[in-house]
Amino acid sequence: MTVRVRFAPSPTGEPHIGNIRTVVFNWLFARKMGGQFILRIEDTDRVRYQPQSIPVIMEGLRWLGLDWDEGPSLEELRRLGVEDPERYAVGGPHGPYVQSERLALYKRVAEELIERGWAYRCNCTPERLEQVRARQRARKQMVMYDRHCRDLPPGAISPDEPHVIRLKVPLTGQTVVHDIIKGDIVFENAGIDDQVLLKSDGFPTYHLAVVVDDHYMKITHIARGDDWISSTPKRILIYRAMGWEVPTYCHVPLVLGEDGRKLSKRHGATSITEFRDQGYLPEALFNFLALLGWSPGGGEEREIFSRKELIERFDLFRVNRAPAIFSYDKLDWMNGVYIRKLSQADLLERLLPFWQRAGLVPDPCPEEMRERLRRIVPLVQERLKRLDEVVEWTAFLFREIEAPPAEKLVGKRMTPEESLAALRQARSLLAEVEPFEPEAMEPPMRALAAELGLKAGQLFGIVRWAVTGQKVAPPLFGSLAVLGRERVLARLDAAEAALLTR
């Protein structure tokens, strides 16, 4: 039997990185087992429905390299109003892959459940239900439906009047969830609510839709967050009632924020889009996510794995039982590792949009500008943890700077007069040196420092402040060369003036 897993997002907003981590596990498992990974859109919540989030979800998956083998077809995406539907259309033999297109199927199953004695119609008003719950809360009882309509005679509620269909959960006995990560989990049926399966608007609830779709789409393994554990028995009951085979459950622990609480906005980036816009590389994020709650074991002490290596090593059964905290620090480190591994040409392409968005480089980028960028890349490559940092590292190379305050132009353990003299000497040296390249500049500049009785760092520090306007900057001579002699001399002159008028 071939392994089939799915990601079934609800289009109610941007996918959360914790869910994406679970998607990574699903995808890895499918690829490892030579199975299929299916994308299904669960748009049964018409209240929270946000159609724009559908392409955002798909774009995020694409960006992270999580390709799906079956998913919404061209026609389905068109009907959803997705822009550029050709880009995401996949289709497949078990469609439609959008739940709002499968309503007749859910209704049929719900009616069959009634016929089989496993469900019943209920026309309790939301007001009454709220009263029941309030009373239960006040008495500190378990909050659940009081089964008011459960034993009404058949036909008491007409199929034509507004009503919902509820699951008729056995009053006694136990339901066991066999979970490959947690083991067997036993639930008393008496504690399971008579869940609504079909809403009065004709849409199914998640519990019905997910079972029906997983069954007809032949899903074999369900790996999802363990916040779903307590509702799993309801679904097992539906499988049994319909005589369907129950898939294998793998409840993976949640991803928490750095304060140990459920990861949310206040912890930092939580959606794929944000991670992309902050300059995380998809391959780094993928590597990091794969290792969040799972590790290859076997004495393996590496942390950096290619996509191929992760597929080879991945094992759903080895996923950790305890929840993991998302560490932005470690992700930053790993992203830096991946940035350093990039070829200069590749890094340039990835940096370009960040420069352009900051308005430092025009879009499209002219060829002579590209030539300059090629010389900048090696200056910053080993300093970046995130691509967006390139803007602050290199802005001084693109824009005019303000002359730094005089006190910054005084070298360590030097007087203003000594600094001024050093600046002038450096200026005349840099005015003459030929060619205006690091290899030609550095030796005479070092000689100059020695001549003035200065450490190289003292002299270079003054020039750095004068030319970059910053204490910290990319390597000095590489920066000077990129800037060009003319602008360097102008900035040195401005610095000299600042020092004189202090």
Next chain:
RNA sequence: GCCCCCAUCGUCUAGUCUGGUCUAGGACACGGGCCUUUCAAGCCCGCGACAGGGGUUCGAAUCCCCUUGGGGGCACCA
């Protein structure tokens, strides 16, 4: 309130199933040093954990029980 899950350095984890090789290994972060034109990168060193208590056993991080702590769920949301 009820139900469920979980528990190794601050964090991610190896080791747990198949007790001894664990005076518990690696990585991030942190502290120190080397290198060095700043910052990085790199290299070296250091700090740092089996939640607590009972068992079982010759022997427990590993098996069992209790306590504590953390997390999740209890909708005509997913």
